[in-house]
C-alpha cells in the first residue's frame with residue numbers, strides 16, 4: 001500500500017509558511033468549507049511540520065497543528081468528560097509493524113488482541129443517553145469541549161430516541177452521509193437553489209451544523225465506542241473492564257447502529273499478520289461500500305492493554321489509523337461538454353486531465369448545472385479538486401484558486417441547444433431544450449438526413465422541427481412514407497418545395513447500405529466505420545444477424561464495441577423493419593457477402609473483394625480541392641469511392657500511404673508525400689484509375 005513521504009522544510013520561514021497553510025486548510029476543512037488541499041497533501045504538510053519541530057524544538061510555533069485535535073482549528077463550549085482524541089496515522093505495512101512494536105514495548109508484553117475496523121469518513125460525535133433516552137449530541141471540537149448539535153438529532157439514522165435498557169452512558173461514533181444520502185441531499189439542495197455538497201464528509205459537516213433549513217437531509221450514525229457518564233452507576237465498572245469489541249456488541253444490543261451489519265464489520269484478531277489481512281480485506285471492499293471510509297482503524301482490544309498504553313494530547317497510543325489513498329485529487333479542468341439527456345435536460349460535464357483516484361482513472365466529472373459553474377467560478381485551465389469514491393459519479397469540488405496563473409479562460413455556455421439547435425429554457429437551475437423529449441428525435445432525424453448519411457436536400461433542422469411538431473414523423477423511416485397533401489398543409493411548403501423534398505427523399509431510398517447504416521446513428525459507427533461494416537456484410541440482413549463475435553471480423557471493431565453495436569441494433573430492429581417496409585435499399589453495391597460460416601476461405605473480407613479492383617491493397621489519402629468528374633464529390637464520397645475501388649482511405653500521409661490524390665491548393669500533405677516519396681496523382685489521373693467504379697456512385 002502507499003507510503004506518503006513528508007515534504008522537507010528548509011528553514012524557519014518555510015516552517016512558518018507551512019504552519020500558516022496547514023492552519024488555513026484545517027479551518028476550511030472543519031468548518032465544512034471547500035477544501036483547499038487534498039488530504040494527502042495536508043497529511044504531507046503536517047508531517048513536514050512535525051519533522052521540522054523534532055529537529056528544532058525551540059522554534060515550535062503556538063499555531064502549529066501538531067499534537068492538537070483537529071489541528072487546533074475548532075473549539076466548543078460543552079466540555080467532554082473524557083477527551084475526544086484524534087488518531088495517529090500509518091501509511092504502510094512497515095510503519096504499522098513499527099507502531100505495534102512500540103506499543104508492545106510500552107506495555108511490556110504482546111498486545112493480547114487487536115480490533116480491525118473501518119475508519120468511517122465523517123465527523124466524530126458524542127451522544128449522551130440518560131436513563132435510556134437520547135439527551136444530547138456534541139461534536140468533537142478541540143477534543144476537550146465540543147459544540148452542541150442536538151438540533152440535528154431527528155435526522156440521524158442509527159441513534160434511537162430510546163435504548164433497549166434505561167441506562168446512562170455516552171456513545172461515541174461517526175456521523176456520515178451514505179452515498180445514497182449524499183446524492184439525495186444534493187438533489188434536494190439543488191432543487192432549493194443551494195450549492196451541492198462537495199463530498200459526503202463535507203455534506204455531513206454542513207448538515208450537522210445547519211439550523212433552520214427549509215428542507216431535511218438525512219445522515220447515518222455508526223458507533224465505535226462507549227463510556228460511562230458521572231451518573232452511570234454500576235455500568236461504569238462494566239464499561240471500564242470490557243474489551244472494545246464487547247463494548248461495541250453491548251452498544252449494538254441497546255439498539256445503536258454499528259458497522260457490525262456492513263461488509264466491513266469489526267473483527268478481532270491476535271496476530272499482526274491477521275491484522276494485515278484484515279486491512280487488505282477492508283481496503284479491497286472500499287469501492288463497493290455504500291458509504292465512504294478513509295482508512296482502517298486498529299485498536300488494542302483489551303481494556304488493560306489500552307490503559308497501560310495510555311494516551312497523548314492528540315491521540316491514544318493504543319489505536320492507529322491505517323490510511324488509504326485519498327479519494328480527492330487535484331487535476332485540471334480542460335473543457336466543459338454539454339450533453340442533452342433523453343428528456344432534453346442540458347447538462348454540463350467537466351473534461352479533466354486524467355487523474356488516478358482510488359484505483360481508477362477519472363477523465364470526466366459532473367458539474368450539475370450551469371449556475372453551479374458560475375457559483376464555483378470555474379474556469380478552463382483551472383486546477384480543480386476532484387472527488388471520486390465507490391459508485392459516486394466523480395465530481396468537481398472547487399477550483400484551487402491559489403494555483404491560478406491568469407491564463408484561465410471562462411467556460412462558454414451554449415446559446416442554443418447543442419443537440420438540435422432549438423432555444424434553451426433557462427428559467428430553472430437545470431437548463432432544458434425547449435423541444436424536451438422531441439430534441440433527440442429532431443437531432444436524430446437531422447443526422448440521418450445529413451450530407452454524409454441519406455443526403456436529403458432541403459431537409460434542414462428547421463424543416464425537421466416542423467415535421468416533428470406536426471406529428472408527421474416519429475423516426476426517420478417515416479420520411480419515406482410522407483404524403484404530399486400533408487406536406488402541402490404545412491406552413492411555408494409550396495408545391496415546388498414539397499415536390500423537391502419528395503424527390504430528394506425518393507433518391508435517398510436508393511442510397512448504398514453504408515449510408516443507410518450510418519443514418520441509424522449507432523454509437524461508435526461514423527462514416528468510415530459504417531462503410532467498413534456495409535462492405536463486409538454487403539446487406540442489412542447479415543449485419544443484423546451477426547453476433548458480437550462475427551462483428552469483430554470487421555477491421556477496428558473490438559470486443560466491447562461489438563457488444564455495444566449488437567445491443568443497439570437490437571433496439572433499432574423496429575426502425576430497420578420500417579425502413580425495409582418503406583423500400584429503402586439495404587445492400588451495398590459492389591460488395592460480396594462473407595462466406596457462410598463453415599465454408600473455409602482464405603483471407604478476410606477485404607482481400608476477398610478487393611482482388612481485381614483498381615486500388616486493391618492500396619492506402620489512399622485525398623487532399624486539396626477535387627476537379628473534373630470528381631469536383632462534386634465530398635470528402636466522404638471520395639473515401640467511399642476509394643473503398644469501392646478496393647483501397648483503404650486514410651486521412652494522414654505516412655510511409656504506409658500508397659497514393660496521395662492531390663487536388664488544387666494541396667498543402668502540407670503534398671509536401672509530406674514528396675518527402676516520403678509517396679506516389680502523387682492529380683484528380684483527373686485518379687478518376688481514370690478508378691473509372692470502372694465511378695459509375696456506381698451516388
Ligand SMILES: NC(=O)c1ccc[n+]([C@@H]2O[C@H](COP(=O)([O-])OP(=O)(O)OC[C@H]3O[C@@H](n4cnc5c(N)ncnc54)[C@H](O)[C@@H]3O)[C@@H](O)[C@H]2O)c1
Nearest residue numbers: 025026029037038039042070086087118119120124224297
Ligand atoms: N484537506 C485538508 O485541508 C485537511 C485539513 C485538515 C484535516 N484533514 C484530514 O483530516 C485528517 C485529520 O482529521 P482528524 O483529526 O479529524 O482525524 P482522523 O480523521 O485522522 O482520525 C480520527 C477520527 O477518526 C474517526 N473515526 C472513524 N472511524 C473510527 C473508528 N472506527 N474508531 C475510531 N475513530 C474513528 C473519528 O472521528 C476520529 O475522531 C487528516 O489526516 C487529513 O487527512 C484534511
Ligand SMILES: [Zn+2]
Nearest residue numbers: 417420433439
Ligand atoms: Zn434540443
